[in-house]
Amino acid sequence: MAYTIDRTFSATSFEDVTERTRKALADHGFGVLTEIDVAATMKKKLDKDMPAYLILGACNPSMAYQAIGIEPCIGAMLPCNVIIRDTGKSEVTVSAVDPVASMQAVGNDKLTAVAGEVRTMLENTVRDI
Numbered sequence: 001m002a003y004t005i006d007r008t009f010s011a012t013s014f015e016d017v018t019e020r021t022r023k024a025l026a027d028h029g030f031g032v033l034t035e036i037d038v039a040a041t042m043k044k045k046l047d048k049d050m051p052a053y054l055i056l057g058a059c060n061p062s063m064a065y066q067a068i069g070i071e072p073c074i075g076a077m078l079p080c081n082v083i084i085r086d087t088g089k090s091e092v093t094v095s096a097v098d099p100v101a102s103m104q105a106v107g108n109d110k111l112t113a114v115a116g117e118v119r120t121m122l123e124n125t126v127r128d129i
Helices: 014-027 040-046 062-069 072-077 099-103 108-125
Strands: 004-010 031-037 053-057 081-088 090-095
Touching: 004 014, 004 108, 014 031, 014 053, 014 090, 014 108, 031 040, 040 053, 062 072, 062 108, 072 081, 072 099, 081 108, 090 099, 090 108
Parallel strands: none
Antiparallel strands: 004 090, 031 053, 053 081, 081 090
């Protein structure tokens, strides 16, 4: 089973795809709780260069509230990460976690149903970037 929902863009900049991703997330009810510039962190901590790589921790508050109500410890698996990365081939790829794949480890059918709703929301988000 694939664990991400992916879309690749050509002939556009990393910054453009990042802006479009943020807008699509907001349009589909997600807020960005965290942001990690992985390339900058690797440079700072390891003095290693890598192509642009950004992790956005996206959350739909209503869906997160439902999930926490079903499984109080599920916060350890939130938020839904969305990565934006320069592939190094004149392309930028956006990958959102597939919440159904990540929630399989929990083994709770009610949580799986919520994860299915979130997956549809993320599929629509990635489609609309």
